[in-house]
Amino acid sequence: MLVAFQDVLESAGFNVITAQNGKVALEKLDAIKPDLILSDISMPVMDGYELFEAVRQQPGGAVIPFIFLTARGTREDIFAGKSLGADDYITKPVTTRELLSAVKARIQRSDELMLAQLKAAYKDSLFVLANAIETRDSYTHAHMRRLNAYATMLAQELDWEREQIEDLEFGAILHDIGKIYVPETVLQKEGKLDDAEMADMRKHPEVGAHMIKDIPYLASATPMVLYHHERWDGDGYPEGLAGEEIPLGARVLAVADAFDAMTSNRPYRDALSPDVAFREILSCSGAQFDPEIVEALKVCWEAGRVHEILDQNNGHK
Numbered sequence: 001m002l003v004a005f006q007d008v009l010e011s012a013g014f015n016v017i018t019a020q021n022g023k024v025a026l027e028k029l030d031a032i033k034p035d036l037i038l039s040d041i042s043m044p045v046m047d048g049y050e051l052f053e054a055v056r057q058q059p060g061g062a063v064i065p066f067i068f069l070t071a072r073g074t075r076e077d078i079f080a081g082k083s084l085g086a087d088d089y090i091t092k093p094v095t096t097r098e099l100l101s102a103v104k105a106r107i108q109r110s111d112e113l114m115l116a117q118l119k120a121a122y123k124d125s126l127f128v129l130a131n132a133i134e135t136r137d138s139y140t141h142a143h144m145r146r147l148n149a150y151a152t153m154l155a156q157e158l159d160w161e162r163e164q165i166e167d168l169e170f171g172a173i174l175h176d177i178g179k180i181y182v183p184e185t186v187l188q189k190e191g192k193l194d195d196a197e198m199a200d201m202r203k204h205p206e207v208g209a210h211m212i213k214d215i216p217y218l219a220s221a222t223p224m225v226l227y228h229h230e231r232w233d234g235d236g237y238p239e240g241l242a243g244e245e246i247p248l249g250a251r252v253l254a255v256a257d258a259f260d261a262m263t264s265n266r267p268y269r270d271a272l273s274p275d276v277a278f279r280e281i282l283s284c285s286g287a288q289f290d291p292e293i294v295e296a297l298k299v300c301w302e303a304g305r306v307h308e309i310l311d312q313n314n315g316h317k
């Protein structure tokens with residue numbers, strides 16, 4: 001059977017390494033990290049369950065997809081496999097097609113999982129970095145979480161695809177990253193900024209975009225960082241783009257950022273109530289903000305979704 005499986009898998013283009021029992025397999029695993037382990041349960045010396053547990057103890061072993069093969073196929077076998085956390089189960093006799101589809105499906109699932117974990121790890125590290133910058137700016141942590149939540153809420157209302165929403169989240173996390181180059185005296189000034197200070201402040205979108213533009217997985221966030229202070233009527237910065245010239249993600253962030261900025265305390269003023277801030281955004285529809293996005297905000301507001309986000313983040317300013 002070992003030889004038969006090896007043949008089937010090799011003809012399908014896989015590299016196959018075989019072992020007569022769990023102990024031999026484990027020794028081979030010192031030198032190789034396979035993409036998948038396919039193991040019989042009944043084997044001499046070390047059986048499939050023991051091998052599975054030993055693999056999971058190894059560094060890096062916890063992420064290797066594992067498929068059990070059993071002739072028995074009894075309920076007990078299946079429960080034992082499940083309680084170990086077996087990823088999959090094939091019951092003998094197995095056709096070539098079943099074998100290949102189980103192996104391929106399991107590898108694909110593991111690739112997807114890996115990619116999702118990688119993205120989550122990126123997001124976490126970016127959060128840490130962006131929070132460090134936000135802290136200099138005296139408004140904090142909760143700002144980014146709320147901004148993220150508002151932006152995602154608007155994108156969902158606008159029926160965006162999942163990938164687009166993910167990009168938007170990166171944009172939301174990073175939008176003010178360029179403030180790392182704005183002096184603290186300017187960021188925390190209580191009075192009005194003078195012209196030179198204002199010029200410094202207004203550089204942050206370009207600086208931020210410059211910081212991330214060459215990082216491939218952040219490429220789609222770059223326009224959002226660069227254009228989040230543009231206005232629908234063309235009176236924004238850095239380029240004075242108007243209407244649909246402004247990338248959609250940046251227009252969404254502008255609404256989410258404005259709402260959160262108005263409802264948070266800032267060095268130069270106290271927070272406005274959510275109602276006042278909401279009405280302010282409505283009154284700027286078509287001037288500062290894209291009317292379609294303001295409309296989406298209105299729908300979310302009326303459905304109570306804005307308040308849900310506010311309630312979740314209360315007391316964490």
Ligand SMILES: [Fe+2]
Pocket residue numbers: 175176204228229
């Ligand atoms: Fe900004």
